[in-house]
Amino acid sequence: MPAVTVSPVPARRFSPNPLVAFYQSSIGKKWVVALTGIVLIVYVLGHLAGNLQIYLGQDRINNYAEFLHNLGPLLWLIRLFLLACFVIHIVATIQLTIQNRQAKPQKYAVPGYQASTPASRTMIVSGLIVLCFVIYHLLQFTLELTHPGYRHLHDSLGRHDVYHMMIIAFRHLFISLFYVLGLFLLCTHLSHGFASVTQTLGINNRKIARVISAGGVTLAWLVFLGYVSIPLTILLGLVR
Amino acid sequence: MNFKLKVWRQKGPNVAGQFVDYEARDIPADASFLEMLDIVNEGLIKRNEDQIAFDSDCREGICGMCSLVINGIAHGPGKAKTSCQLYMRRFKDGDTIWVEPFRAITFPVVRDLCTNRSALDRMIEAGGYITARTGSAPEANSIPIGKVVADLAMEAAACIGCGACVAACPNSSAMLFVSAKVSHLGLLPQGQPERTSRVVSMVRKMDELGFGNCTNHYECEAVCPSEISASFISRLNRDYARAATRQAAVLV
Known part of the structure; x- marks a missing residue:
């Protein structure tokens, strides 16, 4: 039988510069996704710690918000760094996904998944919906463009009243529902992402694989509970 | 029936x-x-x-x-x-x-059901070998290898190269295959001279041929007839970064 030439997708080229070539490779892109993922995970945890201060009362959380705003240029440096990580994470994963779809042009008639999870198979979907959620979230609470009224909320000390901003926002059922949906997808994303980071960075091994995997899923849903508790307690009138 | x-x-x-x-x-x-x-x-x-x-x-x-x-x-x-x-x-x-x-x-x-899997051979050609002197077989015990390392290398070497990992992967990634070959040779002293160039060449060939990227589904591990562990992929990720750093350091 004559040899059938392998006619793959358009050949991927590699730059002579090893740093560029590293990014151009499959594993290199995954490293970039994992490293930026760690930054974003740390941010998600830090943001949660900040939000949970709502339970410590108006003074504490407004004070915390004031502290962040007083960081000035440092705050902007952190924001730019986060934005860069966010953009790089998304660009690299979109590139990887396009290559992955090209590599498997035809799927099986009956799916026979053995080990993957719905979370692992929908990373790009959950990620892109989370992107939309984050854009709305920033427009709502950071830039205050969708709700300009938030700007005029001040407490008795003249600080921006974040405490009441959150309460007013989450009393709207639809805003709370959209928030819960956004967080659900984010945490689905993280339930695969936490463990994936250790695998991609080569930290994972067979002795810790199960613990890492279960720990990642647990951590993701703890994060979900932490975030979602806020609109829930506000809607139930426990925080007022 | x-x-x-x-x-x-x-x-x-x-x-x-x-x-x-x-x-x-x-x-x-x-x-x-x-x-x-x-x-x-x-x-x-x-x-x-x-x-x-x-x-x-x-x-x-x-x-x-x-x-x-x-x-x-x-x-x-x-x-x-x-x-x-x-x-x-x-x-x-x-x-x-x-x-x-x-x-x-x-x-x-x-x-029908026959596929051309010679892309796996192209990756082996790219680096799945060691440099060995020709001539009579060397004394078997001249290079001592620890039991743990020998067992791990043997486990990776059990890969029969069927390509089921690629077939099962939703991304058609060949990472389990490449990780088995890279680990098998990279763990042993005989594989050290080409350790850096091997992992870079094999991963590049894998990418050039159009295999997908690993997204840690572990479907490969589940269907592997030789039960190659996906932890070899973690090892490959580590080895690739090490090799890329070394190659970059050479330029400085």
């Missing part, structure tokens, strides 16, 4: 294929999946019909030639076995069974 088969038929690499229904009648429960296909083919020959083309060689799970996706699972249901080690008693009488070729852009269909 009787089965309803839905078999992928495709006349050639650049022709559209489709599923065709067949009846597999009076199949012994102890027949292997490939023997069942042999029986079906004998019936097709008697009726002067075109036989179903499928790959096989040793039929004892060593060679890595058989390559079927049965009910969406590479090498069919069950752990640590190839299609030739799958027996019909695993199915229920009257079951409908879907039979497809390994699917990946890098494994073009030659005919």
Whole structure:
């Protein structure tokens, strides 16, 4: 039988510069996704710690918000760094996904998944919906463009009243529902992402694989509970 | 036992294929999946019909030639076995069974269920070897290797190169295959001289050929007849970054 030439997708080229070539490779892109993922995970945890201060009362959380705003240029440096990580994470994963779809042009008639999870198979979907959620979230609470009224909320000390901003926002059922949906997808994303980071960075091994995997899923849903508790307690009138 | 088969038929690499229904009648429960296909083919020959083309060689799970996706699972249901080690008693009488070729852009269909998996050889050519002196065999104990390392290298070396990992991967990634080869040689002292160049060359070849990227689904590990652990992929990721750093450092 004559040899059938392998006619793959358009050949991927590699730059002579090893740093560029590293990014151009499959594993290199995954490293970039994992490293930026760690930054974003740390941010998600830090943001949660900040939000949970709502339970410590108006003074504490407004004070915390004031502290962040007083960081000035440092705050902007952190924001730019986060934005860069966010953009790089998304660009690299979109590139990887396009290559992955090209590599498997035809799927099986009956799916026979053995080990993957719905979370692992929908990373790009959950990620892109989370992107939309984050854009709305920033427009709502950071830039205050969708709700300009938030700007005029001040407490008795003249600080921006974040405490009441959150309460007013989450009393709207639809805003709370959209928030819960956004967080659900984010945490689905993280339930695969936490463990994936250790695998991609080569930290994972067979002795810790199960613990890492279960720990990642647990951590993701703890994060979900932490975030979602806020609109829930506000809607139930426990925080007022 | 009787089965309803839905078999992928495709006349050639650049022709559209489709599923065709067949009846597999009076199949012994102890027949292997490939023997069942042999029986079906004998019936097709008697009726002067075109036989179903499928790959096989040793039929004892060593060679890595058989390559079927049965009910969406590479090498069919069950752990640590190839299609030739799958027996019909695993199915229920009257079951409908879907039979497809390994699917990946890098494994073009030659005919029906046969695919060209020479892309795996291209990756071996890129770096899956060691430099060894020719001549008579060296004294076996001249290079001491620790038991743990030897066992780990042996585990990686168990890969039979069937390509089920690529077939099972939703991204058609060859990371489990490449990680097994890179780990097998990179763990041993004999593989050290090319350790850096090997991992870079093999990963580049993998990318150039158009294999997908690993997204940690671990479908590969689940279907691997040699039970190669996905932890070798973690090792490969580590080794690749180490090699890339070394290559970058050489330029400074």
